[in-house]
Structures are given as structure tokens and as C-alpha cells.
Amino acid sequence: MSWSSPLPWTRRSAFVNYAVVVLSVVAALVAALLLEPPMHSSPFVSLSLCAIMFSAWFGGLGPGLLATALSVACFTYHFVPPVDSFKVAPVDLPRIVLLGVTGLFVVWLNVARRDAEGALRRSEANLAEAQRLSHTGTFGWKISGGDMVWSKETYRIFGVDESVKPTIDLVLQRVHPDDRERVLREMDRVALGEPANDYEHRLLMPDGTIKHLIVLAHRAKYESGEEEFVGALMDVTTTREAQEALHTAQAELARAARVTALGQMSASIAHEVNQPLAAISTAAAAGLRWLTRDVPEVAEACACVSHIAEQADRAGNVIRSVRDLARRADPEMVPLDINEVIEEAVALAKPEALRHWVTVQLQLAPGLPSVRGDRVQLQQVIINLAINGVQAMATVTGRTRMLTIRTEQRESGQVFVAVQDVGIGTEPEELDRLFSAFYTTKVDGMGMGLSICRSIIDAHGGRVWASRNIDSGMTFQFTIPAYR
């Protein structure tokens, strides 16, 4: 059914409505005159009531009233003695009044019905419009008989013509093959009368495009005893695509920030790679000397070679960590030992700390539960917090520059990490702003580090915050839920 206009009759011209009144009353009159001789009585009253009903149904109140007036006039003139005159004997007056009152009653009934129909159509039109705007379709599926009905928006979402009868096979044809099993499972759940549960699945459209739907359905029992699956489905494709684009942009931004952090640490990293290279070169020279002696010292040469292998591993590890940080953009959520992640991150940040005469102290709680996260992103958080701490202590004199990284298990089932420095700290009123994008107090700062840390920790279902230490410096801490 199409609700292109909420009140179709309001657009019809008044002339047509009133012409229909005249035609129907005249038709009733002619029919009554023709039928009167064979019937031996006049059927005008019944026929004129039909004309009034039709006029009121077709044109509404005004035409209904006109039809009543015309019918009363025709009745008085043609059928109430003396005929062909408007004169009325008092004894005939009740018949005329009765026709008039019955006519008015019929008009009132029709107008009331039309108003109710109009309200219903308007509410259905509003509902259809709301469904279109919110991309939400509805469906009903009779349990006995399996008849299915879809709203207009459901047809649009499934990309099916409204003349097609919806069936469960049609639904399953459209469901993405990878999601079909889940959809069937959800249908079974609802069929068993289990509580409603919203779930998401994809549609694979005939042109190869993918749509994302959120579906909510339950089993409804009506007073008649009939049972039906009733549900709503929302097309969230645009939202999902925007979320995907946002995730990609965030991942790219995080990668850019990692590369920036690597840039800041480049001198220390170069030093960290150079050291094993120098050791390799020295060991190689020594090894050569042992081997080129008159009596080659094979055991000493072997020791040199294994030293070379160790140092090559050390350099390789640094390069691998740098490459991981610089390369990957897509997060990969896996169970992780947070202590291990911290140790790997510190291996990269430590040389930078040492360059600024900062001692790094690890107080890692043993036996922590795993967390579910992306290794590179969590390393990035630790590196950001550690480098910020080191930079905050770069100008500090008169106390030991100490960066402490601590882990704990919290009773709430969270794993807690704190990065504490004894640096310059910050004003209390600045605490809230530290995590805002582009907030920086550094000459060459971007102000993105902490904001990216927050979005990474948020994406891991955790929380990050900063506090001022009682004596000096700051502690940045975060929690992430333990992996179950």
C-alpha cells in the first residue's frame, strides 16, 4: 500500500465533490421514480440514504450535508402528498424530519469514520517517514503459516521490489554467507522464546555491496492466541563505514605519532645500534687475530664469533622493534602480558632516558593476568608516557632523575600501570587539559601524544589519567581490563 499523500481526498476539487452529490441524488430520484410502479411503493428513502452515504464518503461533511438537504427536498417535492409541490401536511412532517435526521446521522458516521481513517493514514505515513529517516524497517512473521510482512523501509533495505512476497528464503539469500549461521542461530533463539537480543549482521546485495544491519526481534503473543516474530532492523551501513574510516584515520594518526616519537629518540636508537656494531667490529678483529696466529687459537676465536652473534642479535632486536613501531597501522587485538610489553617498550625508550641521565626503574608485579590488546599500540602508550616523563626531568637538578614504571593487579579485575617521574610537573588547573589534542607546552611539541594514548586506552576498554605527585613530578596511570 502506498501512502504518498496522507489525505488523498483533500486534494480533490470541491466542484467534483459537489457534482458527485447532485449526480448521486438525481440517480436515486430517477431510480425511485422508475422502480415505484413495479414495486407499488417508493424506494426513494433507502436510495437517497445510499446517495447521502456515498456523497459523505466521497466528499466529506459539506457534500454529505448537501446530499441530505437535496434528498429531503426531492422527497418533499416528489413523494410527499401533494406531489410536485413543497406543501406539507402536518401528518407527513415526521417522515420528512426522520429522513433528514437519518441523513444527518449517516453523514456524521461517515465523517467520523473518515476522520479516524485520516488519523490512521497520517500516523502510518509518519511512521513510514520516521522509518525512512532513521533507516529502520520493521517486519512480522506469523509462526503458524509462516506469512511474513515487511514495512516499506524493510523492502528498501533488502533492495527488494514491494510487489515481491517476503519469505525467509529471500532474507537468507541476502544475508552475507559468513553471517548466515549466526542469523539462523538468532532465529532459533527467538523461536524458543528466549529474551530479545539485538545482534548485528551484514547483507550481501546483488551488486556486491555490503550493508550492516542491527536486528532486534522477539516473539509476540496476541490476545487472539496467535503468535508472531516481530522485529525491527536498522541499516547502520553509513555509521559503520564512518567508524571504519575513523579507525583507519586514528590508526594512521597513531602511526604518525609513533614515527614522531621514534624521530625524537633517533639519536639514542642510532647509539643503541652503533654499540653492538662497534662490538661486532672489535670482536671480528680479535677473532681474526686469534686465527692468524702461527698456532691459531680456535677456542678464543669461537668466543669472539659467539660474542659477534650476541651483538648482532642485540642490534637486530632494536631494528625489529623500530620497524614494528614504524610500520604497522592496523591494530591486532591478542592476549598480552603487559609486563612483557612494558619491557619491550622500555628497551627502546631507555637509551633516551640514559642520554638525559634518567634512571628507569621497573616495579612489575609478577603473575599478572593477561590483557587483550594490540602490542604495538600499548608499547606506544608506554613509550609516550616514558618519553614525556624523561623530558619533564631533563631540566631538573638537585634530585635523582628517576622514572618508575609500576604494574599491579586491581581487585576490580583490571591491570594497572603507572609511569611516575620527578620532573617539573604541571599546575593543578592544567591537569584536565593534558589529554586534549594539540595541547602542548613544549617548543617543538605536537600535543598529540597524550590524546593518542587516551584513544588507544579507550579502545582497549580502559581508562587513563594523570595526577600530581605529593613531592615532585607527575604520575600517569592507566587501567585495562584483564583478559578472561
Ligand code: ADP
Ligand atoms: P607533546 O609531548 O607533543 O607536548 P603530549 O600530548 O604528549 O604532547 O603532552 C602534552 C603536554 O602535557 C606536554 O606538552 C606537557 O605540558 C604535559 N605533560 C605530559 N607529560 C608530562 C609530564 N610527565 N610531566 C609534566 N607535564 C607533562
